[in-house]
Amino acid sequence: MNELKLVAVTAGLGKPSSTRLLTDRLATAVTEHAGAGSAVDVHVVELRDLAVDIANNLVSGWPSSALGAALEAVSDADGLIVVTPVFAGAYSGLFKSFFDLVEPEALTGTPVLLGATGGTARHSLVVEHALRPLFSYLHALTLPTAVFAATDDWGAGADTYGGGLPARIDRAGREFADLLARLAGDGIPRARVERDARAAGQDELDGPGGQGEADVVPFEQLLAGL
Amino acid sequence: MQFGIFTVGDVTADPTTGRTPSEHERIKTMVAIAQKAEEVGLDVFATGEHHNPPFVPSSPTTMLGYIAARTERLILSTSTTLITTNDPVKIAEDFAMLQHLAGGRVDLMMGRGNTGPVYPWFGKDIRQGIPLAVENYALLHRLWREDVIDWSGKFRTPLQGFTSTPRPLDGVPPFVWHGSIRSPEIAEQAAYYGDGFFANNIFWPKGHFQKLIELYRRRYAHYGHGTPEQAIVGLGGQVFMRAKSQDAVREFRPYFDNAPVYGHGPSLEEFTEQTPLTVGSPQEVIEKTLQFREAFGDYQRQLFLMDHAGLPLKTVLEQLDLLGEEVVPVLRKEFAVGRPADVPDAPPAHPALARA
Numbered sequence: 299m300n301e302l303k304l305v306a307v308t309a310g311l312g313k314p315s316s317t318r319l320l321t322d323r324l325a326t327a328v329t330e331h332a333g334a335g336s337a338v339d340v341h342v343v344e345l346r347d348l349a350v351d352i353a354n355n356l357v358s359g360w361p362s363s364a365l366g367a368a369l370e371a372v373s374d375a376d377g378l379i380v381v382t383p384v385f386a387g388a389y390s391g392l393f394k395s396f397f398d399l400v401e402p403e404a405l406t407g408t409p410v411l412l413g414a415t416g417g418t419a420r421h422s423l424v425v426e427h428a429l430r431p432l433f434s435y436l437h438a439l440t441l442p443t444a445v446f447a448a449t450d451d452w453g454a455g456a457d458t459y460g461g462g463l464p465a466r467i468d469r470a471g472r473e474f475a476d477l478l479a480r481l482a483g484d485g486i487p488r489a490r491v492e493r494d495a496r497a498a499g500q501d502e503l504d505g506p507g508g509q510g511e512a513d514v515v516p517f518e519q520l521l522a523g524l
Numbered sequence: 525m526q527f528g529i530f531t532v533g534d535v536t537a538d539p540t541t542g543r544t545p546s547e548h549e550r551i552k553t554m555v556a557i558a559q560k561a562e563e564v565g566l567d568v569f570a571t572g573e574h575h576n577p578p579f580v581p582s583s584p585t586t587m588l589g590y591i592a593a594r595t596e597r598l599i600l601s602t603s604t605t606l607i608t609t610n611d612p613v614k615i616a617e618d619f620a621m622l623q624h625l626a627g628g629r630v631d632l633m634m635g636r637g638n639t640g641p642v643y644p645w646f647g648k649d650i651r652q653g654i655p656l657a658v659e660n661y662a663l664l665h666r667l668w669r670e671d672v673i674d675w676s677g678k679f680r681t682p683l684q685g686f687t688s689t690p691r692p693l694d695g696v697p698p699f700v701w702h703g704s705i706r707s708p709e710i711a712e713q714a715a716y717y718g719d720g721f722f723a724n725n726i727f728w729p730k731g732h733f734q735k736l737i738e739l740y741r742r743r744y745a746h747y748g749h750g751t752p753e754q755a756i757v758g759l760g761g762q763v764f765m766r767a768k769s770q771d772a773v774r775e776f777r778p779y780f781d782n783a784p785v786y787g788h789g790p791s792l793e794e795f796t797e798q799t800p801l802t803v804g805s806p807q808e809v810i811e812k813t814l815q816f817r818e819a820f821g822d823y824q825r826q827l828f829l830m831d832h833a834g835l836p837l838k839t840v841l842e843q844l845d846l847l848g849e850e851v852v853p854v855l856r857k858e859f860a861v862g863r864p865a866d867v868p869d870a871p872p873a874h875p876a877l878a879r880a
Contacts, residue, residue: 357789360728360798514743517716520658520709524678 301337302478304328305375309345309382309393310415317415318344320447321381324413327471328379332478343368345392352395361399373404377411377478378438380429384416388428397432406437409481411474412444419457422446441477443470525859526870527852528568529561529844530603530760530827533581536834539782547580553837554581557830558591560841562598564848570601570633570827575642578784585618592626600626603827604635604703607664608656609646611680616667616688623693628874633701633722634661652679654709665717668697699871701758704736711736715743720756720871726829727786729798730819737820753864756871758825759816762801765846769804776803783833806850814858822863824871826855
């Protein structure tokens with residue numbers, strides 16, 4: 299049986315943070331709906347812990363080993379959950395800076411569940427006008443259902459229509475688990491297959507033990523391509 | 525094994541005094557540093573090429589020609605010559621002329637540059653960076669080897685019955701390195717021609733460069749130039765030394781913290797842990813540099829960055845004394861130990877040097 303690699307990127311700055319809380323609930327919902335038939339490996343990336351490394355990568359050009367591992371986990375994920383607090387009407391700068399460091403093709407075809415937290419429900423469309431275009435740019439496959447949690451949603455004053463936040467989390471988890479299952483097809487998630495094919499194209503650096511000489515673009519071909 | 529220095533030619537304020545040298549002063553400084561390199565027994569001086577402030581070396585062969593007249597043994601090189609935005613015909617002419625004047629003490633390193641606007645300033649499209657490097661070098665390679673050429677390509681006006689003058693000294697073109705920090709295509713290009721590959725590893729962790737150099741070595745053998753071990757590899761390095769390690773750290777820290785490119789980023793400690801930068805005693809520099817061979821195999825040229833970030837000339841000259849007197853003699857001896865007899869200890873020298 300193939301283990302599903304679910305990676306959750308969370309950009310909350312507090313400890314504990316409501317952003318992390320929403321992230322964990324979404325991950326749990328996806329895992330539950332994935333059912334007994336499939337094992338899910340959940341890996342949470344806390345951007346707060348990587349904040350200085352992210353800034354250093356922006357100015358120096360390379361990631362620390364911890365940041366490198368996080369970027370690799372995100373690039374290798376079968377499904378991504380991304381959750382950011384709303385800052386100045388959009389995702390936080392830390393959240394954007396992290397995704398600025400992901401290789402341009404790394405998320406192509408990767409299913410993504412969008413989430414955001416904010417002070418009031420007036421920010422709820424941030425998932426549509428800020429988060430979704432970012433992941434569309436990265437050619438990721440965003441789930442139509444996204445989850446926004448306002449402060450009120452955690453207590454009295456919550457929007458209880460249709461079951462409130464717990465129901466919205468549950469619905470998103472169910473739909474995302476369905477999407478992952480459908481994309482998995484014969485058991486190997488399609489995002490992983492496509493990513494492996496892409497990686498094979500880049501593996502000329504990895505030598506004959508890996509993908510072999512066929513992956514180098516021979517120089518005659520570079521000349522002929524002019 | 526060849527040891528030398530490469531300079532970026534930046535005009536940077538000394539962060540400890542706030543004083544910024546003039547362009548004139550910096551240019552004269554670069555010449556003094558090159559002369560000092562020869563004096564302390566180094567083999568190579570290489571200058572960068574830039575077309576924007578705060579850098580002064582826009583005209584490398586002019587500077588190298590002047591240095592050639594004031595030195596006797598030093599090999600004059602570049603780090604790098606922009607193969608993308610320079611006219612390959614002008615490169616062929618300029619470096620052949622330099623070769624004659626310097627009696628063959630010339631090689632050069634091709635690079636694509638790291639400043640985006642240079643492409644449009646010179647009428648080129650940055651998205652064509654690799655194709656420009658491929659086509660321009662293919663033309664340059666022919667210009668030095670064929671007396672009369674007919675040529676047409678995508679990026680330059682065609683040539684009919686063209687002869688690049690002067691012809692290379694004794695008919696032997698300068699040795700060429702290809703520098704890259706990222707692109708496997710450039711490692712492939714170096715391998716195809718049997719040229720040298722220079723990995724300027726000073727800003728990046730070594731794992732990345734191990735893959736790039738391994739690819740170059742493997743493809744060098746594939747194209748029949750020799751075994752992978754015989755491929756011609758050059759590496760960068762960056763050091764600051766004082767007799768006592770803690771003195772080196774204390775003195776260099778303000779320069780590191782404010783350096784162009786990496787200043788205000790990772791700490792000095794993180795940087796020295798992850799990149800070739802060594803700030804410490806000559807012995808520490810020796811130990812760190814010897815590790816390069818373990819990571820990359822026997823190689824032929826080691827260049828150090830010594831004169832950037834606003835370091836005053838006096839300090840740089842002291843650094844070169846330490847490098848020439850305490851570090852390089854030990855490295856020469858150590859690198860010779862265990863180098864297989866069939867692995868060259870230097871890039872091919874121009875035949876004129878054997879006569880000198």
